[in-house]
Amino acid sequence: MLLVIEAPLAIDALSALAHAGRLEAFRLLVKAGPEGLAAGELARLTGSKPNTLSTNLNILSTAGLVSSRRDGRSIIYTAGYDRMRELLAFLMEDCCGGSPEICAPLAAVVSKRCAAEGARA
Numbered sequence: 001m002l003l004v005i006e007a008p009l010a011i012d013a014l015s016a017l018a019h020a021g022r023l024e025a026f027r028l029l030v031k032a033g034p035e036g037l038a039a040g041e042l043a044r045l046t047g048s049k050p051n052t053l054s055t056n057l058n059i060l061s062t063a064g065l066v067s068s069r070r071d072g073r074s075i076i077y078t079a080g081y082d083r084m085r086e087l088l089a090f091l092m093e094d095c096c097g098g099s100p101e102i103c104a105p106l107a108a109v110v111s112k113r114c115a116a117e118g119a120r121a
Helices: 007-017 020-035 041-046 050-062 081-092 104-120
Strands: 064-071 074-079
Touching: 007 050, 007 081, 020 041, 020 050, 020 064, 020 081, 041 050, 050 064, 050 074, 050 081, 050 104
Parallel strands: none
Antiparallel strands: 064 074
């Protein structure tokens, strides 16, 4: 069952994403999937300095949007898919107001993206 987060947690997550560097890192981690990315690779892909990236990842982590694990000498970061789904559910909770055509384009985008990703796997 999908939980819908409360407004304070949604605000924290949205605030964490309201920065170009953090949003870019989060989107790369979402795209990377459950395997995640090493911090060094993420820094390379974003063009971020390690200390800046570390700060951004800590902010995302505090908001529940990323998690990390150690793999040898590397720290691997992954997207917090549960929080992402909760945030999306929060944003969509009151969508449509009885008019499903309002949100239908979003469902089509998700279906199209997921089908394309599944075809590549």
